[in-house]
Amino acid sequence: MSLRYALLGFLTTEPSSAYRLAQEFSESMGWFWYASHSQIQPELQRLETAGLVTSVQRDGDGRAKRIYSVTAEGIAELESWLALDTRYPPVRDPERIRLVFLDMLPLDAARRHLERHRAHHQELLEIYLRQSLEVRTGVFPRLTKRLAARPPETHDVVIGLKTMALRGNVMRARTEIEWAEDGLMWVAEMERAGA
Amino acid sequence: MSLRYALLGFLTTEPSSAYRLAQEFSESMGWFWYASHSQIQPELQRLETAGLVTSVQRDGDGRAKRIYSVTAEGIAELESWLALDTRYPPVRDPERIRLVFLDMLPLDAARRHLERHRAHHQELLEIYLRQSLEVRTGVFPRLTKRLAARPPETHDVVIGLKTMALRGNVMRARTEIEWAEDGLMWVAEMERAGA
DNA sequence: GAACCCATGTAAGTTGTTACATGATTGA
């Protein structure tokens, strides 16, 4: 149930439309918590029913646009969630569970999987590093907006927490890459030994 | 949809009951892919309907027990899944998404969360290290059973893959602990600067 | 006989995915 709070949190930075939110959840936000358009849409409606957000229709420029804003109750709800202990979901790792049974296929299959794993996390790493650079140089759009929305004395904390969250992603991606490379070395050794 | 294949994979090691499988998925297996009893139960029934497993009722000793075994079709199905490219699910990180919005609460909340995060992964790390030791010393029960079920020339691969999967978990846990500790240092610095 | 483990199963609800449906605007 983090989606509802991710939406509330987002809306404390700036009011936004469902479409725009879906875009953000496929981009920057999505690197911490992804959600699709068809999940965001009904959730916003539920939040409005619950009185945690309000919306206004803006159709002056032809395109109909519904802009959602967080209410005072919404902020209170978000803050009490923020204080709660995180409930860690159980581990579900689609790559490692495959690996455990990959002794049923020739070693080559394991190498292919590890190469893909490395490539996947390499891609993620590049995105995270680009974002980190944007945060450091102050051109990350979501961050500058949030700074504008939060009191100046909190700016160090706003930047620090964002940096920390991103560094976590960078560290995780690097660990996965390192792990895949260890694995590839092991595969190479096994093949040398087997030949 | 990894659950169905995790079940098939497990059953290639040895035939088992739903109850026993649920236990394993809460223990060793669960550190790669967790599933609850109430999810395993109907999935086994579906697998049987699909002809990928068969079951026999054993109620000689009073307690009724239904033992599931994988069929030849089940093995074929598992092998073709093993060869498929892994579809990585989108990122959903309940701790980091919280952190991003934690600038709305006093810094102390961030420290509490990071301490819990460290403790959580510390616990996982201890479990993983204990399992690694069991694998190295050859007393890990699932592994010895699997070795017995697989041809001798594959034993190095069986052990190697299991070790690799476990090392991935160890590395991940260590990374999360390191990250939390970095974060705690930052929090301490901020508080010193703020005071 | 109470508490706990073994053992099977069901049901209701939440969360998330994939696909469908519609229509206006912008730019090549």
Place this chain on the structure above:
DNA sequence: TCAATCATGTAACAACTTACATGGGTTC
């Protein structure tokens, strides 16, 4: 004019969680 993007919404399904329901066996 065709494709892409902006924009809102729905529906069917799959995956997962929490809670319920039942009963035998073991141990204190």
